[in-house]
Amino acid sequence: xxxxxxxxxxxxxxxxxxxxxxxxxxxxxxxxxxxxxxxxxxxxxxxxxxxxxxxxxxxxxxxxxxxxxxxxxxxxxxxxxxxxxxxxxxxxxxxxxxxxxxxxxxxxxxxxxxxxxxxxxxxxxxxxxxxxxxxxxxxxxxxxxxxxxxxxxxxxxxxxxxxxxxxxxxxxxxxxxxxxxxxxxxxxxxxxxxxxxxxxxxxxxxxxxxxxxxxxxxxxxxxxxxxxxxxxxxxxxxxxxxxxxxxxxxxxxxxxxxxxxxxxxxxxxxxxxxxxxxxxxxxxxxxxxxxxxxxxxxxxxxxxxxxxxxxxxxxxxxxxxxxxxxxxxxxxxxxxxxxxxxxxxxxxxxxxxxxxxxxxxxxxxxxxxxxxxxxxxxxxxxxxxxxxxxxxxxxxxxxxxxxxxxxxxxxxxxxxxxxxxxxxxxxxxxxxxxxxxxxxxxxxxxxxxxxxxxxxxxxxxxxxxxxxxxxxxxxxxxxxxxxxxxxxxxxxxxxxxxxxxxxxxxxxxxxxxxxxxxxxxxxxxxxxxxxxxxxxxxxxxxxxxxxxxxxxxxxxxxxxxxxxxxxxxxxxxxxxxxxxxxxxxxxxxx
Numbered sequence: 001x002x003x004x005x006x007x008x009x010x011x012x013x014x015x016x017x018x019x020x021x022x023x024x025x026x027x028x029x030x031x032x033x034x035x036x037x038x039x040x041x042x043x044x045x046x047x048x049x050x051x052x053x054x055x056x057x058x059x060x061x062x063x064x065x066x067x068x069x070x071x072x073x074x075x076x077x078x079x080x081x082x083x084x085x086x087x088x089x090x091x092x093x094x095x096x097x098x099x100x101x102x103x104x105x106x107x108x109x110x111x112x113x114x115x116x117x118x119x120x121x122x123x124x125x126x127x128x129x130x131x132x133x134x135x136x137x138x139x140x141x142x143x144x145x146x147x148x149x150x151x152x153x154x155x156x157x158x159x160x161x162x163x164x165x166x167x168x169x170x171x172x173x174x175x176x177x178x179x180x181x182x183x184x185x186x187x188x189x190x191x192x193x194x195x196x197x198x199x200x201x202x203x204x205x206x207x208x209x210x211x212x213x214x215x216x217x218x219x220x221x222x223x224x225x226x227x228x229x230x231x232x233x234x235x236x237x238x239x240x241x242x243x244x245x246x247x248x249x250x251x252x253x254x255x256x257x258x259x260x261x262x263x264x265x266x267x268x269x270x271x272x273x274x275x276x277x278x279x280x281x282x283x284x285x286x287x288x289x290x291x292x293x294x295x296x297x298x299x300x301x302x303x304x305x306x307x308x309x310x311x312x313x314x315x316x317x318x319x320x321x322x323x324x325x326x327x328x329x330x331x332x333x334x335x336x337x338x339x340x341x342x343x344x345x346x347x348x349x350x351x352x353x354x355x356x357x358x359x360x361x362x363x364x365x366x367x368x369x370x371x372x373x374x375x376x377x378x379x380x381x382x383x384x385x386x387x388x389x390x391x392x393x394x395x396x397x398x399x400x401x402x403x404x405x406x407x408x409x410x411x412x413x414x415x416x417x418x419x420x421x422x423x424x425x426x427x428x429x430x431x432x433x434x435x436x437x438x439x440x441x442x443x444x445x446x447x448x449x450x451x452x453x454x455x456x457x458x459x460x461x462x463x464x465x466x467x468x469x470x471x472x473x474x475x476x477x478x479x480x481x482x483x484x485x486x487x488x489x490x491x492x493x494x495x496x497x498x499x500x501x502x503x504x505x506x507x508x509x510x511x512x513x514x515x516x517x518x519x520x521x522x523x524x525x526x527x528x529x530x531x532x533x534x535x536x537x538x539x540x541x542x543x544x545x546x547x548x549x550x551x552x553x554x555x556x557x558x559x560x561x562x563x564x565x566x567x568x569x570x571x572x573x574x575x576x577x578x579x580x581x582x583x584x585x586x587x588x589x590x
Contacts, residue, residue: 013111015327018320022147025104036096040155043089045082048163051297053079059290097151105144108326112136115330121401122361123334130213135329138208139322146319157308164298172287172295193259197314200255201321204248209325211241256314270299336400341420347427347508349377349539350412351398357406358393367393368562371407377508380540382550384580385559391543393562395511398541399428429502433514433543435494437486442471443478445486446500457504465500466530467493499530510534512542547584556580 014021056075059066116124116132218225218238225234278292287295356371368390375381383391396402397409400421409416411424437445446458458478462468470493474480486494502510512531528549531542544550551570558566558573558580566578573580 013327013330015324015331018323021323022143022150025108025143026100026147027104027107028100032096032100036093036151037155037159039089039093039096041159043086043093044156044159046079046086047160047301049079049082051294051301054297055290055294057290058293062290094152097148101144101147101151104147105140108140108143109136112140112326112329115332118335119329119332120334120336121396123332128209128213128216130211130216131209132329133216134209134212135326138212139205139325142318142322143326146316146322149315149319153308161302164301168295168298172291193255193313197252197255197259197317198321200248200252201314201317204245204252205321205325207245207248211245214238214241252314259313336421338420338422342414342418343420344411344423344427347424348412349375349508350410351375351509351539352410352413353394353397353407354410355407356394356397356404356409358397358402358404368397370563372564373557373567375539375541377539378537380535380542380552380554382542382544382553382556383559384544384547384550384556384583385565386583389559390562391559392513394559395513395541395543398509399425399430399511426505427508428511429505429507429509430511431495431498431502431513435486435491435498437482437489437494437497439482439484441476441479441481442474442497445482445497446478446504448501450504461500461503464503464530464533465496466533467496467500470496496530499534503534508538510538510540512540514543514545547580547587558583 013024053075056072060068060072112135215238218234221234225231275292275296278287278295281287282292351373352375353371353373356368358368360367371390371394373381383394385391393402397404400416403417411419438448443458446461459468462471462478471477471480482488482497486497489497512534531549532552534540535542542550542553550556553570555567556570556573557564558578560579566573566576566580568576574584
């Protein structure tokens with residue numbers, strides 16, 4: 001079975017070309033933009049008709065013999081019709097734009113989620129979840145706001161300015177020269193403010209992402225802060241972060257205000273000068289009194305349109321910065337590459353480590369060195385050793401979260417590097433040391449990611465996980481809600497739910513990462529009974545801290561400094577009186 005990404009958007013995203021990327025995000029062909037522009041021009045017609053009506057009224061009053069009253073009635077009737085049609089056409093236009101933009105918003109968030117699932121575990125280790133959350137929520141919202149603005153105010157400014165320029169060029173070309181003088185004014189303003197605004201938007205966005213990450217961390221740490229009586233210190237630490245965001249925001253708002261006021265003063269002064277020029281032309285008899293109103297309206301339209309675009313430049317800058325921000329995820333090359341690799345359709349559970357070595361980028365030395373192990377299908381292997389011995393690294397290498405820097409891992413005789421790990425993991429289940437549960441029901445958590453719900457299968461794994469007595473005492477049974485992270489469950493209950501979640505998929509390889517290390521004696525016994533049921537007829541890897549829980553393992557691999565120090569059964573290792581024996585003696589004395 002071949003797995004293709006549902007949203008290929010993440011493979012075509014180019015943050016260095018924000019406008020092109022924005023058009024790609026909209027996912028619309030040119031007829032849509034043409035028809036949307038036509039609809040917009042129709043709905044916008046009243047704003048363009050009113051200056052002609054005003055000029056006709058003034059000319060009719062100033063020279064009735066030259067401008068008959070009948071023409072005024074025609075102008076008025078046409079203007080009324082154009083105003084009335086704005087209701088349906090404006091509604092239709094907003095509907096068109098909204099559908100396109102909201103679809104873009106959906107596709108962008110879906111692409112981000114897809115890419116986050118594809119990025120390597122190393123990427124997630126070094127990136128705070130709060131920063132990623134800010135990209136999915138805030139940055140997508142900024143791009144959505146930018147798109148809505150360009151579809152309304154942006155198109156309004158461009159089409160209105162073009163219309164006014166065309167009318168002026170046809171009726172009085174000489175005045176067009178004066179209008180063109182505004183171009184260098186716009187360019188000068190943009191050049192003066194652009195780089196500074198981009199830098200401040202980048203700094204503000206960085207502060208927002210940092211704040212989001214720390215808020216997420218603070219919420220997670222609330223029980224710790226409460227237990228140690230440091231609630232006020234935690235709150236004060238967050239206030240410092242909020243203050244940093246506040247200062248960045250004020251700095252950005254101040255710059256935007258200066259930019260906006262400079263643009264407004266510049267263009268209002270140009271309006272005053274333009275009125276003086278047209279008054280002089282009227283005094284010389286080159287234009288009529290009504291033409292002054294017409295051309296001043298045209299010039300006001302141009303000035304307001306350009307001013308609108310310039311005042312929106314801060315919003316455009318925010319949107320472009322958000323496009324670059326999302327590009328940090330969608331363009332990140334740190335991917336787990338599975339495309340074109342061999343899919344896995346069945347697994348027997350034969351795993352071979354051949355001289356496997358691995359080291360972390362910022363670590364000292366090797367986390368795992370010259371690791372050799374041949375695990376037969378259905379065999380139970382326990383990994384033990386001091387903290388930092390490399391046990392969890394071996395498990396991460398097996399799952400494919402990390403890739404060996406030397407040696408290779410064979411899965412049923414096939415090199416892992418040639419296998420589509422997404423398909424292979426469908427035959428693996430993991431019970432981590434820190435149980436992660438979703439804020440739903442027990443049923444939801446057991447069936448997480450499992451689409452084929454069979455009630456008999458569900459009840460079977462509940463029994464295997466030693467959960468039936470506990471669930472029978474709940475008011476809603478399997479449909480009892482457990483709160484965020486399983487807040488209403490004990491540690492042992494959480495672990496047994498995690499074991500049931502692992503078993504529902506009937507895995508061929510089961511991984512238990514210190515599943516009983518943080519439990520009391522009674523909970524440990526209940527979880528251990530569930531584990532004994534779970535490991536039957538499955539290749540099993542158990543990372544264990546309490547050595548008493550692995551007596552039934554077929555082989556125990558004792559690790560030290562990333563290497564295998566001893567291998568054997570429980571009784572063999574005790575008889576050998578090596579590192580395992582020393583560890584067992586220390587636990588006996590505890």
